[in-house]
Amino acid sequence: MRALLIVNPNATSTTPAARDLLAHALSSRVEVRVVTTTHRGHAAELARRACLEGVRLIIVHGGDGTVNEVVNGLLGAPEPDTMSAVTFGPTPLVAVVPGGSANVFARSLGIDADPVVATNQLIELLELRERRRVGLGHCDGRWFTFNAGMGFDAQVCEAIDASRANGHAATPGRYVRTAVRAFLRNRRLAPTLTVQAPGHEPVDGVHYAFVSNSSPWTYLNARPVRVNPKTTFESGLGVFAMRTMSLTTTLRLIRKMLTPGAQLKSAKLFRTDDVPRVRIRSTVPIGLQMDGDYIGMRTDVEFVAVPDVLTVVAPARA
Template sequence: MLVRALRSEVDLTVEYTRKRGHAAALARSAAESGVDVVVTLGGDGTVNEAVNGLMTAEPGLAARGTAPAFRLPALAVVPGGSTNVFARALGLPRDWVEGTGVILDGLRSGRHRVIGLGRADDRYFTFTAGLGLDAAVVRRVEQARLRGRTSTPSLYFRSIFSQIVSGEDRKSPPLSIERPGEEPETGLGTVIIQNTAPWTYVGDRAINPNPDASFDRGLDLLAVRNLYIASTTRTVTQMVSRNADPHGKHVLRMHDQAEFTVIASRPQAFQLDGDYLGERQKVHFLSVPEALRVIC
């Protein structure tokens, strides 16, 4: 149905991803071949790969020197995953049929939005990144799914509290944040970075630790200074409340940041756009304005 609907409006070529990283290769090839729009059907992991493929494509000679958003194909996202944070943050319907209708209308009218992205070292992200507790929870959830568990809100909450009570990094928080021209922030147990709001969804509820984060500004972050059970549980409860406002002496928040580096004294779990990417000890974060055109 999706293919028929798009093919009725545009000259369409369909490709299927076959392994991890394939979506990035397909998007890069499409951009370098001169297509106008790349459409993805999948979850946030597929979108992240496609975005990285687009952002690493080599532009034609005529396009060099312009902002990425205006030298690259536009991106259209049809939601097809379990959470679809990026699509929902853009205001797209959760249902892929309704989402297809919005995209078709945007293609007909030429409607698009220019957004900024985040970059972590050499990899781009659309809505979130994290080191420490945040990413360790993503790792736990991925491991549970590999064992056959279904991704549900209760699975995420159990993973959060299991990680909190595990005691990892509680006595000696390993993370610090360095910014150009500023004193380092040290003694941090976890760092959450947002390129937009919300940070994620639990079912229908948006989780918004940094509600002022936006595709149109720099990066926002929230860090927790230690991982004591009582204080961390209180911060998590504040984050998931309907009027989220994480605060307290253990909470550090920064808004509209252009650039910073997170450094760990020992390897820490690392995630981008909800995908666990292993452990890191140093990650440089950069806000990339006017990075991408999206049909929405």
């Protein structure tokens, strides 16, 4: 089997040693070529070319942003109105060996966060021919694999992107500090969002909203943070929309997000699972993020769930 190993050398936890170990281990199972990304969007270009060349397996060694680029390179721009018009065609299998800071997509699929352990896991999965078909979300002309959001979390992603550009690693501690500062800055601002989901009345007065394609929403070190616990790669989208910036309410919900099995309920929280689409509008331009990458300012975004669109090398769903 011909395989392409795409390595992002700037991802938080990728190293030349891990890259070489991964390439050596894979060479015993597949015919692997290693390519290192050099610029933003490069992983998408490499994935698109590999698909045209008939490569059957793409292994991503990097963070969630690199995975997102590869997925978008393989599937192309999604059709916003009717997914039946999209021709996906045969695409390579996708495997991920974590190399970023959170690695949400890989870990949500049951891939170990440690690159060395994940390498051995990948070899075993290839040997057993383990495959899993997953659904994705899309909005704003792009695919996202595990989450997207408007407002507060987009501001955090924008700040982290700027911090990375200045040479600072995207550690969990930096995310927490950045999130606290962003929350405090926004506490006294008026809400601007309205959320529309099928089967529900429009919800206005929303400060920020998360849209999930899987659970957890992210990880805090080894601890999963669950905002839409029932959302899976096989379901529709989950929606978490906050109508308050109260510190007491927020801290109470954060505690529940970090507690397995806790019920996320609040009079100021709109939450729903398994919706095929959701539309979020803002009275002023507000930030949009996808898979942890800041996209830009938007006023009207529709998020759509697309089932069974990508085949990944991963353990069978538990």
